[in-house]
Amino acid sequence: MSPAQPVIQTEGLTKHFRRFYTRRVVQAVNGLSLSVEPGTAFGLLGPNGSGKTTFIKMLLSSIVPTAGTAHLFGKDCRNPEARRQVGYLPENHRFPTYNTGRQMLHFYAALSGSSRDERVTRAGELLERVGLADWADVRIGKYSKGMLQRLGLAQALMHRPLLLMLDEPGDGVDPVGRRMIRDLLQELQQQGTTIFLNSHLLAEVELFCDDVAIIQRGELALTGRLDQLTAGSGYQLSSPDAAEGAFNELREKTASIASNNGMVRLQFADREALNEGIDILRNHGSQIEEVQRQRSTLEDVFMRTIEESKEER
Amino acid sequence: MITRYAAATGALVADTFRESLSRKIFWGFFGCSTVLMLLFLLVLNIDIVKGGVAAIKIFGQDFNGGQGVEIGQVVNAVLGGVSVFLFTAGLFFSVFASAGLIPTVFEPGRIELLLSKPVSRSHLLLGNFVGTLAVIGCNLVLSNLWSLGGLGPENRHLAGGFFGGGLVGRLRVWCVADGRAACGRDFPQRRPGDDGDVLCDAAERDVFAAREPCSLFQFAMAAGSGDGALLRLPEVSWYR
Numbered sequence: 001m002s003p004a005q006p007v008i009q010t011e012g013l014t015k016h017f018r019r020f021y022t023r024r025v026v027q028a029v030n031g032l033s034l035s036v037e038p039g040t041a042f043g044l045l046g047p048n049g050s051g052k053t054t055f056i057k058m059l060l061s062s063i064v065p066t067a068g069t070a071h072l073f074g075k076d077c078r079n080p081e082a083r084r085q086v087g088y089l090p091e092n093h094r095f096p097t098y099n100t101g102r103q104m105l106h107f108y109a110a111l112s113g114s115s116r117d118e119r120v121t122r123a124g125e126l127l128e129r130v131g132l133a134d135w136a137d138v139r140i141g142k143y144s145k146g147m148l149q150r151l152g153l154a155q156a157l158m159h160r161p162l163l164l165m166l167d168e169p170g171d172g173v174d175p176v177g178r179r180m181i182r183d184l185l186q187e188l189q190q191q192g193t194t195i196f197l198n199s200h201l202l203a204e205v206e207l208f209c210d211d212v213a214i215i216q217r218g219e220l221a222l223t224g225r226l227d228q229l230t231a232g233s234g235y236q237l238s239s240p241d242a243a244e245g246a247f248n249e250l251r252e253k254t255a256s257i258a259s260n261n262g263m264v265r266l267q268f269a270d271r272e273a274l275n276e277g278i279d280i281l282r283n284h285g286s287q288i289e290e291v292q293r294q295r296s297t298l299e300d301v302f303m304r305t306i307e308e309s310k311e312e313r
Numbered sequence: 314m315i316t317r318y319a320a321a322t323g324a325l326v327a328d329t330f331r332e333s334l335s336r337k338i339f340w341g342f343f344g345c346s347t348v349l350m351l352l353f354l355l356v357l358n359i360d361i362v363k364g365g366v367a368a369i370k371i372f373g374q375d376f377n378g379g380q381g382v383e384i385g386q387v388v389n390a391v392l393g394g395v396s397v398f399l400f401t402a403g404l405f406f407s408v409f410a411s412a413g414l415i416p417t418v419f420e421p422g423r424i425e426l427l428l429s430k431p432v433s434r435s436h437l438l439l440g441n442f443v444g445t446l447a448v449i450g451c452n453l454v455l456s457n458l459w460s461l462g463g464l465g466p467e468n469r470h471l472a473g474g475f476f477g478g479g480l481v482g483r484l485r486v487w488c489v490a491d492g493r494a495a496c497g498r499d500f501p502q503r504r505p506g507d508d509g510d511v512l513c514d515a516a517e518r519d520v521f522a523a524r525e526p527c528s529l530f531q532f533a534m535a536a537g538s539g540d541g542a543l544l545r546l547p548e549v550s551w552y553r
Contacts, residue, residue, distance in 0.1 A: 090422065096328070
């Protein structure tokens with residue numbers, strides 16, 4: 001793979017299912033074109049039934065696309081070798097319960113082509129890392145949902161993949177476990193691993209991802225860098241003791257002034273107005289507590305996109 | 314590339330082994346077939362004097378109607394009945410014990426993860442098929458080892474014959490064993506060191522070795538194959 005080559009690239013990827021009895025066609029994914037650059041943390045978002053999991057399954061060749069192409073590391077995704085550097089944690093996984101945690105890690109790593117020595121070392125490391133060292137030789141049937149999820153993550157990392165695809169990784173995991181997963185993913189991202197995250201937990205995605213794509217009814221509704229998508233168009237300044245005399249001058253510069261528990265909050269439309277406001281406050285001897293850029297949350301962006309998408313239809 | 318392919322196939326085979334051993338149905342049929350073979354082994358006892366049937370006991374009870382009957386006729390009749398029964402039961406046991414091994418791999422939630430690895434569907438199918446064959450193959454090797462043990466140290470020269478005879482040879486021995494099991498444990502007319510004696514000993518061990526479903530299946534298949542030799546007493550010369 002050349003350095004500039006996308007890790008994931010799809011062109012017009014489409015999947016239509018035909019219902020057996022009614023012969024009705026369900027358009028699960030419809031002409032989805034997406035590109036994920038190496039080393040990024042990419043979040044795929046969408047409401048239930050929007051085609052996220054179908055999209056991932058097509059990338060991993062679990063289901064065959066109706067139309068379009070998908071490439072992993074520049075190789076056609078139908079070629080098994082394209083998946084050699086992919087680690088995957090499915091959403092509703094069913095790990096064989098007759099294996100112990102350690103046996104399961106060995107099994108999946110062997111399928112990925114890891115040598116025996118590497119598997120032994122790596123299994124020990126990862127079981128420790130995901131907090132399952134004490135459960136390594138216990139049958140999986142006795143694991144809780146959260147433990148299975150952590151084991152699944154360890155499984156995905158056994159062969160040191162360059163691309164990690166996670167479908168709802170935080171599902172069933174307690175807040176401590178979720179934090180552990182997030183820290184682990186951040187560590188991996190710093191090491192250059194590309195992370196493709198499919199999650200309903202928008203707060204998790206917002207904390208972790210660089211790029212996001214929102215799909216609705218199988219079509220791409222929005223894509224871009226997270227900081228750009230959530231960037232607002234103004235600034236907020238907080239002052240604990242804004243002088244009364246300054247208010248008259250400030251009213252011409254601010255979009256709004258609000259006071260709560262002695263803290264005055266001033267909204268400015270742009271950077272120039274903000275700087276002028278700061279000058280006025282300082283001239284009146286007022287203290288400035290905080291200045292921050294106005295941002296939308298990912299949830300705001302998500303809801304707005306979904307609503308717009310519905311209106312367009 | 315070839316090493317990776319072999320390693321992945323090996324992992325699939327090992328996984329099939331673990332899965333089969335973890336199944337209660339597998340052990341259930343193991344128990345059932347063991348009971349069945351023990352039943353055939355112990356239920357019928359025939360005493361023979363000068364080539365004729367002196368007494369027949371079923372579940373320890375005398376069955377006097379058999380006196381004076383030619384031993385070959387008794388063996389043929391009993392073996393025929395047992396073979397038909399075992400063919401049906403063996404087929405049932407083996408199909409039910411191993412039927413789920415491959416379909417479980419293709420269950421939702423499991424197949425997606427397997428296919429995310431650099432293996433194709435055909436490779437998965439091949440690995441599991443080879444795994445299932447390996448489980449059956451292990452039974453075959455085990456039963457061979459048991460029968461070799463049954464030959465005794467003075468008859469090791471027959472070992473080559475057993476292995477050389479291959480599967481068909483083993484199946485014949487099993488069927489002969491069944492004849493012996495069905496007719497009782499003792500043939501008073503045999504002479505120590507006689508090849509027939511050796512074969513009967515080996516065959517008797519094979520009855521135990523054939524306890525597991527797949528062995529039972531092979532045994533039953535041979536019994537139902539229609540080969541006339543299966544219904545006769547030991548063809549000792551065949552193993553020399």
